[in-house]
Amino acid sequence: MSKSQVNQVGNIFYAQSGGVTSVINASAAGLIETARKYPDRFPKIYAGKNGIIGALQEELIDVSQESDETISLLKSTPGGAFGSCRYKLKSIETHQQEYERLIEVFKAHNIRYFFYNGGGDSQDTAYKVSQLSEKMGYPIQCVGIPKTIDNDLPITDNCPGFGSVAKYVAVSTREASLDIASMAASSTKVFVFEVMGRHAGWIAAAGGLAQEQEGDGPHLILMPEVAVDEELLYQKVQACVEKNGYCVIVVSEGIKTPSGEFFSAAGGKDAFGHQQLGGVAPALANKIGQKLGYKFHWAVADYLQRSARHISSAVDVEQAYAVGKHAVELALEGLSGVMPTIVRTSNAPYQWELGHVEISQVANVEKTMPLSFITEDGCGITDEARQYLRPLIMGEDYPEYENGLPKIARLKKVLVPQKLAPFKV
Amino acid sequence: MSKSQVNQVGNIFYAQSGGVTSVINASAAGLIETARKYPDRFPKIYAGKNGIIGALQEELIDVSQESDETISLLKSTPGGAFGSCRYKLKSIETHQQEYERLIEVFKAHNIRYFFYNGGGDSQDTAYKVSQLSEKMGYPIQCVGIPKTIDNDLPITDNCPGFGSVAKYVAVSTREASLDIASMAASSTKVFVFEVMGRHAGWIAAAGGLAQEQEGDGPHLILMPEVAVDEELLYQKVQACVEKNGYCVIVVSEGIKTPSGEFFSAAGGKDAFGHQQLGGVAPALANKIGQKLGYKFHWAVADYLQRSARHISSAVDVEQAYAVGKHAVELALEGLSGVMPTIVRTSNAPYQWELGHVEISQVANVEKTMPLSFITEDGCGITDEARQYLRPLIMGEDYPEYENGLPKIARLKKVLVPQKLAPFKV
Numbered sequence: 001m002s003k004s005q006v007n008q009v010g011n012i013f014y015a016q017s018g019g020v021t022s023v024i025n026a027s028a029a030g031l032i033e034t035a036r037k038y039p040d041r042f043p044k045i046y047a048g049k050n051g052i053i054g055a056l057q058e059e060l061i062d063v064s065q066e067s068d069e070t071i072s073l074l075k076s077t078p079g080g081a082f083g084s085c086r087y088k089l090k091s092i093e094t095h096q097q098e099y100e101r102l103i104e105v106f107k108a109h110n111i112r113y114f115f116y117n118g119g120g121d122s123q124d125t126a127y128k129v130s131q132l133s134e135k136m137g138y139p140i141q142c143v144g145i146p147k148t149i150d151n152d153l154p155i156t157d158n159c160p161g162f163g164s165v166a167k168y169v170a171v172s173t174r175e176a177s178l179d180i181a182s183m184a185a186s187s188t189k190v191f192v193f194e195v196m197g198r199h200a201g202w203i204a205a206a207g208g209l210a211q212e213q214e215g216d217g218p219h220l221i222l223m224p225e226v227a228v229d230e231e232l233l234y235q236k237v238q239a240c241v242e243k244n245g246y247c248v249i250v251v252s253e254g255i256k257t258p259s260g261e262f263f264s265a266a267g268g269k270d271a272f273g274h275q276q277l278g279g280v281a282p283a284l285a286n287k288i289g290q291k292l293g294y295k296f297h298w299a300v301a302d303y304l305q306r307s308a309r310h311i312s313s314a315v316d317v318e319q320a321y322a323v324g325k326h327a328v329e330l331a332l333e334g335l336s337g338v339m340p341t342i343v344r345t346s347n348a349p350y351q352w353e354l355g356h357v358e359i360s361q362v363a364n365v366e367k368t369m370p371l372s373f374i375t376e377d378g379c380g381i382t383d384e385a386r387q388y389l390r391p392l393i394m395g396e397d398y399p400e401y402e403n404g405l406p407k408i409a410r411l412k413k414v415l416v417p418q419k420l421a422p423f424k425v
Numbered sequence: 426m427s428k429s430q431v432n433q434v435g436n437i438f439y440a441q442s443g444g445v446t447s448v449i450n451a452s453a454a455g456l457i458e459t460a461r462k463y464p465d466r467f468p469k470i471y472a473g474k475n476g477i478i479g480a481l482q483e484e485l486i487d488v489s490q491e492s493d494e495t496i497s498l499l500k501s502t503p504g505g506a507f508g509s510c511r512y513k514l515k516s517i518e519t520h521q522q523e524y525e526r527l528i529e530v531f532k533a534h535n536i537r538y539f540f541y542n543g544g545g546d547s548q549d550t551a552y553k554v555s556q557l558s559e560k561m562g563y564p565i566q567c568v569g570i571p572k573t574i575d576n577d578l579p580i581t582d583n584c585p586g587f588g589s590v591a592k593y594v595a596v597s598t599r600e601a602s603l604d605i606a607s608m609a610a611s612s613t614k615v616f617v618f619e620v621m622g623r624h625a626g627w628i629a630a631a632g633g634l635a636q637e638q639e640g641d642g643p644h645l646i647l648m649p650e651v652a653v654d655e656e657l658l659y660q661k662v663q664a665c666v667e668k669n670g671y672c673v674i675v676v677s678e679g680i681k682t683p684s685g686e687f688f689s690a691a692g693g694k695d696a697f698g699h700q701q702l703g704g705v706a707p708a709l710a711n712k713i714g715q716k717l718g719y720k721f722h723w724a725v726a727d728y729l730q731r732s733a734r735h736i737s738s739a740v741d742v743e744q745a746y747a748v749g750k751h752a753v754e755l756a757l758e759g760l761s762g763v764m765p766t767i768v769r770t771s772n773a774p775y776q777w778e779l780g781h782v783e784i785s786q787v788a789n790v791e792k793t794m795p796l797s798f799i800t801e802d803g804c805g806i807t808d809e810a811r812q813y814l815r816p817l818i819m820g821e822d823y824p825e826y827e828n829g830l831p832k833i834a835r836l837k838k839v840l841v842p843q844k845l846a847p848f849k850v
Contacts, residue, residue, distance in 0.1 A: 079603030178504030302724035393829035404818035
């Protein structure tokens, strides 16, 4: 954290990074609407076309070409409107060329403010850029903006993007459970609902909020934190069907076998070298069907869950907007190398305020779910988990509809004329 | 259709049948709230526990034990609150015992009105019960109530339940398309979204409404009406990715190969003897990935789509309620062997009114999608399709929320004391 560049005048570079969410554009709106109030300080706002790649390739979207109405519509538009990417800068020591290019682009366009909106991998990039100032003598203020459906950033109480996925999963689990309950006597008895969550069970855990009364679904929640003992699982499913007539299971894509391997691997790796997961639900449902003879169904929400802006939580939208706004405020205070955080000050009634943290403390640190959130049998969530999760799904923030569909922001995405030679990423 | 039993006083039996929808309970509410206005005509309203099986087994839910508030909440509760089943009565000639049992139960509980809420298979059952009056001399008035997400009942312009799935699929497709568009430059380029639709592409076609401008997703819609030529499909996907940067595909579970087989069969058959489908999306996405080398993702909505009451279309909820109400009105008029229909009187502005039809005309008749709804290349929908589909997804009818989740009706389901010997189904 440094205050060396207080009050400098210069342009903003904003980029979205990593897997997008239903509210990352709300953070963009918070940032842009706030920055527009200080034209003397921030003459221009540029957004990276497809994240940091846009900076490296000098593909800068001129945000001033976008109307206030369009920017306002970003608050209810899912996805990353400026384009995102999974691209992690290497270390300055080994890949100085990339950093020199960034500085070249920043200089060419008088960019003095760097806002990077992403998760743990992305905050690592933000951290490295924040070091440019010191290591390479270019005066840039760098502020990270938290975003991730995985809720795995440390220090901040929760991550914008998570609350909306949590609400989607909880609502969908409740609805599907009612469907299965209706038919179970003579039809489907087991339903397996796969949700995201590579290493942490936050999202699957949120499905547990659907359970309001004894017997409600979901009956079993399988999370990466607890290895799946198949035989024990079959026993639990059978006991559940015998007791309740049916069994609804919410499962993280990242559940593991007792030997520590992913239960199901769809094959392939993403650009960060992570194994691409998927297909746990069909694999698990088929195994249960074969073992116990129950009719089963399964669903895989995949991108639907993280783009479901139509059922975003109002708390999440508000917080996503707030961290975007606060990022600008931190920059105005002269801070760099920081990221806004959400600080919970009370559970009931739920109250929160904004804080901030040094990016170095959040980069590459993955927050797992406290084990105290998981019931002793490993297949459910505790009251402590409910107290934490419940506030994050509160409130509905419905988009405006037109012709039966959510109205979305359509950016012009006019690129700033390039001044430099091409650069290959 | 007959008017032989005008003005008879007797109890109502109502049952839900077949796959449930997000609005079948709205039909139940329409029926119950209307019937409650005529206590002199309908002293009691009973609902079958788990559909027609409840009648055969004399498991009758006493609806009078449910408060007006609970019945009103049915309007926003997905699933089949009284329980549903897939059970088709055999013909009277070969299985007279079942019909004798029905009459025995009806007599024991003074049931003179039979309302059956279901799709094509279910209307066949309704039709058979309507024949009891004539063939077995028991004075019962039988009115079917249309319901099916598949939209495959003939004569009625559309089926309650379909509009809401259509809206869910259109909204989800739009949202997921924005997600993929954000990341496509460096990540996922192909997204396959599997939706229901065994023999007809109605639901997948509705995904096409998400496309508002040239280039928007979905780019390809695969429906059972058009056999999938794999090589041609790969070419189209590649051309689409090269043009738009990504390709969003909505696919019916029931798509077929040129030789007429289901593209993917999950194995198993349901109680009606239909093959259980599922897993087309992963199969197709993997094939595309292997062939073209694109990173892909897929989603299978399964029950989520038909229970997604949180995003039901207002038109659908209104129509579902209206057909339930109208069923009672038809019975009051002395009609039997009929089913209310939705009659479209204008496309723009969309206007509709209620009609009715003889059940014999709808039982076991499957309405496929007009080929004029499908574009010449077989992978899209025409303007004619849009004109038909658009009104059905109009309006939002949000449920009330409590603790961040939709409030649902919780029925007491008090069973009427049994008077007869047990009967094995």
